[in-house]
Amino acid sequence: MTMNRRDLGKGFAAMGGLALPALIGGQAQAQRAQDTLRIVFRDAVPNIDPYYNSQRTGLILGHQFMDGLVHRNPENFEIVPALATAWNWVDTTTLDFTLRQGVKFHDGSDFTADDVVYTVNTVSKPEARVATPSNYAWMDRAEKTGTHSVRLHLKRPTPAALEYLALVTPIWPQAYRERVGADGFARAPVGTGPYRVTRVDVASIVEYERFDGYYQGGPKGRPAIRRITARFVTDAATELTELLAQRVDWIWNMNPDQIDNVNRLPFLQALQQESMRIGYLSLDAAGRSGAGNPMTNLKVRQAVWHAIDRQALADRLVRGGSRVPIAPCYPSQFGCNADAAVRYDFNPAKARQLLAEAGFPNGFEIELTSYVQPRQWSEAVQSYLQAVGIRARLNLMQVAAQIQRAWRGELAMSMGSWGSYSVNDVSALLPNFFDGGNDDYARDPELQRMLVEGGSTADAEARKRAYDAAIRRITEQAYWVPLHTYVNTYAFQRQLEFKAFPDELPRFYLAKWK
Missing domain, CATH: 3.40.190.10 (Periplasmic binding protein-like II)
Known part of the structure; x- marks a missing residue:
């Protein structure tokens, strides 16, 4: 009904x-x-x-029946014991865990170090084809150091490692899954x-x-x-x-x-x-959906930013204290520096001027896909775009269907949302959209280099500098529009x-x- x-x-x-x-x-x-x-x-x-869906619903469903090595207290974000009772950083790329004894899987089998090694060494490899590879790309391998002890080797220093282990790395039962x-x-x-x-x-x-x-x-x-x-x-x-x-x-x-x-x-x-989720508008700057796609033109992308009254979306539609992120990330995340971002005001006249300069004085037609609900949010973005001459044909889809089309490189302009798996670090957002993977519609080698630099050191200041540069480039090039935080x-x-x-x-x- x-x-x-x-x-x-x-x-x-x-x-x-x-x-x-x-x-x-x-x-x-x-x-x-x-x-x-x-x-x-x-x-x-x-x-x-x-491991095999990138939807928030999937994360929620899994969280009720699976545990990871550690757990993040939702009240204060403190990392606390779960399947591991203790952990120790041996160095910046080596993490030792003491595992809890007496734990049973739902099939009655015992939890041991073998299950941890099997899980890590499976999901960290490209052939596993997990839904969000960037969540596990920092892990090299795990090795068993005892019946109830494990050593985790990292490919690079990863300050947010424990958050990833708490939120997106549940442990499989090896014998049962095999x-x-x-x-x-x-x-x-x-x-x-x-x-x-x-x-x-x-x-x-x-x-x-x-x-x-x-x-x-x-x-x-x-x-x-x-x-x-x-x-x-x-x-x-x-x-x-x-x-x-x-x-x-x-x-x-x-x-x-x-x-x-x-x-x-x-x-x-x-x-x-x-919540830590932000709504976004992805623009096909790389031309994955076709070389003639207007979004490959920088001035067109800048026009899109100027065309949308993001503050009105947050205040009148989302409500409840929704904010407009200045940088393309959630404000509390490490590395999300609003001061590094180029700012775009709501300026329809400027948007029309940029479209004319780009060779589209009469605007153009384009498909706008969205799985965002309520649908009024997508319709509002559509209206703002149409007001400056971008005649967006709104195609409302189910989440999984839009993700499949996105990964095939078919979306010239798409609305969605990203919750960073609740990891309070920009490494849970920026690499997913800009590291050359399925969701990357910029395909910018220089930007990819910046993100690798930011994700390859434990030096907080060096990470900030790299992520500042990435945020500046993303916003200068108008690759991806952060619309509002979700409430x-x-x-x-x-x-x-x-x-x-x-x-x-x-x-x-x-x-x-x-």
Whole structure:
């Protein structure tokens, strides 16, 4: 079932009066009695193994059932023990770990050093074809130094190594994965986390059950809720309709316009939390989508920057304290220096002048792809572009489909978002878009050199200088437009105790019924 905005308004109105007692005492109470948390996401993932998708939903799904060597405390970003109880920097490229004993995988097998070595030595190699190679390109190899000890060798000094290990490097069970293969693991994944996966259908649903064998002292703790069902729907209206009808207990990233309406209902609540995700507009400066693409012209790209009122997008559409990043990164990330960026004001007249100078006095037509929801955000960017003569044909897509087209080099102009896997370092963002990989639509060797320089030293000042130079070049060349920070909008049953964190990683293992 889908509803437009007018229908949604009618739906809210219809939930007054006599309808409410039935709703309050109905399905939500029943699910609470069954100890099941029902959540909905708008983007199905191609693979529940977090190594093989770059979507935030995939990271969230994996975080509930897999653990890494270390864990980042969401309250203060402190790195704390997980599958490793201790670690020590031997030198700038060598890291020793003491592993926790007595840990079981969900299939009952023991966690050992062999599992860590197998995981690291697989995902760090190009032939693994992981979704985001830059997350693991800094690792050289792991070696077993004892039954419960491992040495990790780095290709280069990587100050953010522990953050990557905490957020994007969960440990596979070697024996199980080798037995069932990568495809078998995706269908029936096994980890060491507080929940175990009981069913996977990547097109429709993932089901979890509390893992009562979760190890003592684990940083995620024992979940209060026994079961989770995570369903996938295709659009925001269906998602909200499901919440209103109390067929689900939790959704996120609904249209902020609906916050007040949701909070008027006695059985629902909504809240907002800024995250480390930024919305962006990628421009095909390299001509991957065709040599005649207007985005290969610097003045056209500069016109795009001047054409969009990014502050209005943040204030009027995203809301909730959304900010406009001056540099192409999240402001708190190490190396994200706004002072190094070339600034572009909202100036439609300047945009039209630049288009004329570039040989497009009457503008041009171009495809604008976007998976961004709510769709009004994409439509606003489309309108700003059309106002200066860039007639963008908006093509709204599912996340996975747009990623596939991006990797094939088919997108002249595309809207998306990037959460840096919540790693608070620009090495989690800039290399993904500018190191020559699938998402790089600049293909700038000088910029690539700067990023290698910034990622090859532990010297903070040297890293800052390199990243300053990279930010200056990205903005001078107008390769990639940072539009706004994201503010996640959560809506859920009032009976559910749920806390949002700024790293955009919902922790359902911390949720409980009131």
